[in-house]
Amino acid sequence: MNIEPxxxxxxxxxxxxxxxxxxxxxxxxxxxxxxxxxxxxxRSRGLPLMVLGQGSNVVFGGDYAGLVLRMxxxxxxxxxxxxxxxxxxxxxxxxxxLVMNCLDRGYYGxxxxxxxxxxxxxxxxxxxxxxxxxxxxxxxxxxxxxxxRGEWQLLSRQQCEFGYxxxxxxxxxxxxxxxxxxxxxxxxxxxTHTDYQALRDYLQAHALDAADPRAVAAAVIxxxxxxxxxxxxxxxxxxxxxxPVVSRQQYEQLLQRYPDxxxxxxxxxxxxxxxxxxxxxxxxxxxxxxxxxxxxxxxxVMINPGHRAGAELMxxxxxxxxxxxxxxxxELDIEPRVY
Ligand code: FAD
Ligand code: NAP
Numbered sequence: 001m002n003i004e005p006x007x008x009x010x011x012x013x014x015x016x017x018x019x020x021x022x023x024x025x026x027x028x029x030x031x032x033x034x035x036x037x038x039x040x041x042x043r044s045r046g047l048p049l050m051v052l053g054q055g056s057n058v059v060f061g062g063d064y065a066g067l068v069l070r071m072x073x074x075x076x077x078x079x080x081x082x083x084x085x086x087x088x089x090x091x092x093x094x095x096x097x098l099v100m101n102c103l104d105r106g107y108y109g110x111x112x113x114x115x116x117x118x119x120x121x122x123x124x125x126x127x128x129x130x131x132x133x134x135x136x137x138x139x140x141x142x143x144x145x146x147x148x149r150g151e152w153q154l155l156s157r158q159q160c161e162f163g164y165x166x167x168x169x170x171x172x173x174x175x176x177x178x179x180x181x182x183x184x185x186x187x188x189x190x191x192t193h194t195d196y197q198a199l200r201d202y203l204q205a206h207a208l209d210a211a212d213p214r215a216v217a218a219a220v221i222x223x224x225x226x227x228x229x230x231x232x233x234x235x236x237x238x239x240x241x242x243x244p245v246v247s248r249q250q251y252e253q254l255l256q257r258y259p260d261x262x263x264x265x266x267x268x269x270x271x272x273x274x275x276x277x278x279x280x281x282x283x284x285x286x287x288x289x290x291x292x293x294x295x296x297x298x299x300x301v302m303i304n305p306g307h308r309a310g311a312e313l314m315x316x317x318x319x320x321x322x323x324x325x326x327x328x329x330x331e332l333d334i335e336p337r338v339y
Contacts, residue, residue: 001037003027005067012307014070015055016117017336018235019310023068030072032090032180035145039178042067049147050339051178053092053119057126057237057336061310064339071121073180076101085186086140091121091179095128103214107186109138111217112193115224117231117238121179125169126335127162131196131220136162138186144179153177164272165242165335192216198223227297236295240302240317241275241332254328275332276300278324292316314338 009026012018024047027038042049048066052058073092078085085107089098095118099110112133116123124142128135139162142155155177161168169177194200194210202208202223208215229236246254251271255261258281262274276299279285285299291306292313304313321332 001034003029003034003037003041005038005041009068011055011060011064011068014052014068015058015060015237016231016235017055017059017237017302017304017310017313018231018307019060019304019313020307021060021063021310023064023066025067026070027067028070028072030074030092032073032145035069035178035180036150038067038069039145039147039150048175050175051121053122054094054117056117056231057122059237059310059313059334059336059338061314061338069178071119073121078105080188083188085188086183087186088143088181088183089120090181091119091144093120094118095120095123099217102186103217106188108188108190108192108213109184109186111213112199112220114217114220120182124160124162124167124179124182126165127160127167129165131199132193134162134164136160138184140183140185142179143181143183144177146173147176147178152180164245229295229297229301229303234295235304235307236301237336239275239300239335240294241279241300241320242335243272243275244278244330244332245270245272246330247271250329254330273330278328278330278332279320282320282323282327284320284323289316310338 005025005027007025009023011023012020050066050068052068052070071092073090075090077088096115098120099114102110112131113128116128116130123135136157139157142160146153190211190213192211192213194203194216199219202219203210208219248269251263262277263271266272279294279299284294286296287293290312291308292304295301295303317334324330324332
């Protein structure tokens with residue numbers, strides 16, 4: 001198949017942090033059948049290849065000396081069977097648009113994941129999650145091109161090895177598997193999840209029915225719009241750090257020193273600490289340095305109002321990680337993929 005990658009292509013408009021960078025080559029595809037030719041193009045020149053969706057979870061630390069494969073494929077097929085609905089969705093489709101289309105058609109399960117930026121194909125990579133629901137709860141399978149095997153493959157949910165903001169695509173299949181489509185199993189019967197305090201409070205305050213998926217989606221959208229910066233106005237990549245997970249012993253030691261610590265129990269006697277609380281407590285909320293900083297409404301969101309280079313962002317991230325380690329003895333991991 002004939003493809004024509006663009007040489008020396010700017011990436012500044014293709015990542016939500018608005019980091020200026022250049023790719024050696026950029027290829028935008030609207031047909032998954034172009035994927036093998038793109039892989040061959042990169043291989044024949046000895047170049048690395050990265051897949052790009054809408055760039056809402058990446059940091060370009062510098063220029064990308066390889067081929068950027070931008071997924072703009074589209075299309076959805078639907079199979080209804082009783083109260084189950086199977087949707088096979090092309091990787092380049094917009095995630096939030098999918099959520100809203102499903103609600104319109106009475107297909108439920110995605111309501112807590114409304115307004116998450118990005119493409120459908122990127123959603124399994126970090127097992128996107130919000131308000132107590134993760135993609136894995138509705139994912140049936142993932143299809144794509146296995147780079148080393150040179151063949152199309154279908155991966156079951158088990159094979160995706162999902163974890164908290166984690167999957168096989170960040171480990172064994174990192175840079176080895178190009179997701180072309182995602183199949184979701186939704187329901188025509190509602191079963192809402194409203195455990196998160198902010199969600200419950202909003203539904204109650206606005207007299208909305210917590211059992212109605214449309215009401216839950218409306219609440220999620222309103223809460224997110226009130227506390228998260230719109231990347232089009234203030235460049236950002238959502239949460240910059242993952243919530244760290246610690247042992248009960250470490251949690252109890254921290255709780256003694258900080259009685260207002262925000263943490264949630266997990267299985268196996270472990271605790272998830274709210275990274276936003278750690279940053280807030282350490283004084284990073286709303287702080288800016290050289291045009292880069294942390295959002296005043298939500299400390300976990302790094303913002304780049306100065307449209308600075310990735311190196312500036314990474315220098316700040318390193319200082320924050322060191323500071324949090326010194327103050328709390330806790331290691332913070334960066335959530336977006338750094339290139
Ligand atoms: P990109 O940023 O383009 O890519 C992310 C990674 O996935 C890269 O490593 C890329 O190579 C890989 N990738 C992308 N597409 C494919 C493919 N087809 N095949 C193989 N690999 C691929 N995330 C959450 O989990 N929950 C949230 O609530 C949430 N809220 C956010 C709010 C804001 C304001 C922002 C800016 C981000 C938020 N995010 C959240 C992060 C982000 O939206 C998700 O990670 C999203 O899935 C990224 O999609 P993308 O298309 O932009 O991926
Ligand atoms: P929040 O509601 O203020 O909560 C702060 C943190 O506490 C969250 O990180 C959340 O963990 C955790 N938490 C809250 N209630 C919980 C409960 N009942 N059980 C377990 N953990 C609980 O968070 P927020 O910043 O406004 O974000 C709301 C949701 O959107 C969160 O789920 C968050 O992950 C998601 N979000 C993600 C991104 C991203 O880029 N990844 C960006 C914005 C928002 P979890 O993060 O594990 O849910």
